[in-house]
Amino acid sequence: MKTAGEFRSDDVTAVEETAALQGQLRAGAQAIPVWVRHASKYSAAVTAIDDSALTPGDYDALTLALPGDEVSTGHCRLLIDPSLDGTALRLVALEGIVDFEKLLFSQRFDCLDQAARNVPLVLGYRRNLDAAFRDHVADLSYDLSVYRNLFDRLDEEYRHEPPAVAEALQQGIIEHLGPQMTASLDAYICQLPELTADFSGEQHGHHGYYLRKQIWGALLTSPFLARTNLKPRGYIGDSEMMQMCYRHQHEGGSTFGKLMHFHPVDAAAAQAVRNRRQLVPRLARQLADRLALPATERLKTLSVACGPAMELNDLFLSAEDCQRFHCSLLDQDQQALTEATVQIQSLEARFGQPLSVDLIQESVRTLLATRVLRARWGDFHFIYSMGLFDYLTPPVAEAVLRKLYALLLPGGEMVIGNFHVDNPTRLYMDYWMDWPLYYRTEQEFLDLASSLEGLKAWIDYDETGVQMLLRIRKADP
Structure with missing residues (x-):
């Protein structure tokens, strides 16, 4: 490695x-x-x-x-x-x-x-707010304050209990009282499509900003919602956010915070993130079986915007897999590659032998600007990217896809992820999390590959239907 x-x-x-x-x-x-x-x-x-x-x-x-x-x-x-x-x-x-x-x-x-x-400009947003939306936010803010006061008071009641007792009491509160707050959050989020149906892009931005500022204190009690809004690494969807989705737990410093945290990591979009972690290794193993490479040759994979690379835990299932796969992990964020290294070292300790892995710290800008990518990175049987194309405009997405396709070996496959335009968590992400994406329809996704030659392209989905997969197979020579 x-x-x-x-x-x-x-x-x-x-x-x-x-x-x-x-x-x-x-x-x-x-x-x-x-x-x-x-x-x-x-x-x-x-x-x-x-x-x-x-x-x-x-x-x-x-x-x-x-x-x-x-x-x-x-x-x-x-x-x-x-x-x-x-x-x-x-x-x-x-x-x-x-x-x-x-x-x-x-x-x-x-x-x-x-x-x-920019304060005068931002303060001016409230003068142009939709009245029904303003009422929606006022009611939401009030309800959140009621739940927060309730759960904070209960936390204070058992604060001096032995740790095991306090933990059990908190779990009981989450189990028995938490669903009431969860149902309330669901109801407010379900109102967003009707409230915002006629908004322009600029209005979406102003109204989302207003909502977040009105409930800012509640958002910051959730480690996940705090991170999506504060963006400590300067961008949305970083590897720690993905780790939170994978863990799928109640996290936070209070009962209220834990409920606020669990709600988004239990949503459809977060489930899609967990699903794709298992989908990618399964497709890689299916390709390895189809290609039936010689025992001396590893299936070469490339993960673009790899994040913490948790899927390696589902790809390397036995010591034999250490000789079956060679993985290249690419990300612009060195911290993400460091987290991926932890996964690799854990697997090496489990199987008692090294994994064949390259770590590549590069950006999309470098990818597009480099003419000789094959000489720098090599070529691959299997290329996948699950957390990149959701942030790329159509021209950039098409250019990146073309570059990656040039690295694909004949008979190899690409799997590219993008959230579907009908993602039921979309407005929740936009308004509460400040997490906008480039959503695509099936045809828009397929159109990204329309200029490529010698391929078969089709669309698959995860179980939620949120995660679309653009599947590409390069023809044999």
């Missing part, structure tokens, strides 16, 4: 040591040419280009020239910091609260206080 040290990715540490921009530190009519380097996420190490000493204190602005634009931090301050090398002082932007990591490494000008600047 290739380790994290062998990921095909930029060495961020090396970039941090060398990334620097030229700028001007302005104070009144004075403009001091400076080098600006990374110090921390929200500060920069600044030195004068002519090596003269800078004076600590407040300045009008730091200006930087980016490609096609000039940006200014506004009011900023230089601080003495002995931890910095040489004559460098630490600069903090006080007016814009600038993210210097994005500025220096991605040349993107992003401010922590951007949300504050």
Whole structure:
């Protein structure tokens, strides 16, 4: 198995040591040419280009020239910091609260206080809310507060009991009183299709934002709903969210939080996620049986946007499977690949021998930009992607599919996942979870493969009907 040290990715540490921009530190009519380097996420190490000493204190602005634009931090301050090398002082932007990591490494000008600047616009959303929807949210907020107060009071009642007693009492409350709250949540979610049927895309966004802000405190009690809304890794659907769906348990710091958490991970969309974990290994094993490769040749699989790769537990069922499959796992998120490594190591310990696995840290952008993917990644009998195409526009999805198809060996198969347009959890995901997807019909999904040659394509489903599978088989030569 290739380790994290062998990921095909930029060495961020090396970039941090060398990334620097030229700028001007302005104070009144004075403009001091400076080098600006990374110090921390929200500060920069600044030195004068002519090596003269800078004076600590407040300045009008730091200006930087980016490609096609000039940006200014506004009011900023230089601080003495002995931890910095040489004559460098630490600069903090006080007016814009600038993210210097994005500025220096991605040349993107992003401010922590951007949300504050948008407050007047956001506050204006409520003036254009549909009256029936506003009433819906008011009733929902009230009901959630009633249930929260009830369950928090019960939690307080048995808080000093022995741990085993407290756990048993909480389980009893969840079992006997929880269904009442669950039915209430179901009823509110069932109202969304009628309430929002005539909304435009912009109205969906504004009304969803309003709902989430009104019940924000309740959402944050659920580890799952908190994560979908806060997006700690910067994107939706990360590997920890998938792990929560797989675990399918009551999680949280309170009874109310556990009920709020279990509701979405028990929904149809989460069940589809669990179903596809079992579908993919089954299809891979069926392909291995059909191809009947020589004993010396492994079936080569590629998982694109692999996440924690929990399906490996259903692919490697015996020691013999360690010699039967070679797996390449691709994800842009190093943390996801680290979680996948845990699965691999657990399986290796179980069977007492190494698995044949490559870990590839790449993004869709790299995939599309690289001309010689086969030389970088190899070719494969079985390619699958269950958590990617739901986020791709049709042109990008078609381009990615074309790239992956070029890596498929003759007689090999691809399995691509996408949620169906009739996903019953769709508005729940949009409005409560801030989790929009690109949903597709069967024909729209098949159309992604319309420009490919020499294949058979068809649509399958998981048991819920939420998870569509685009099945592609490449013709033998």
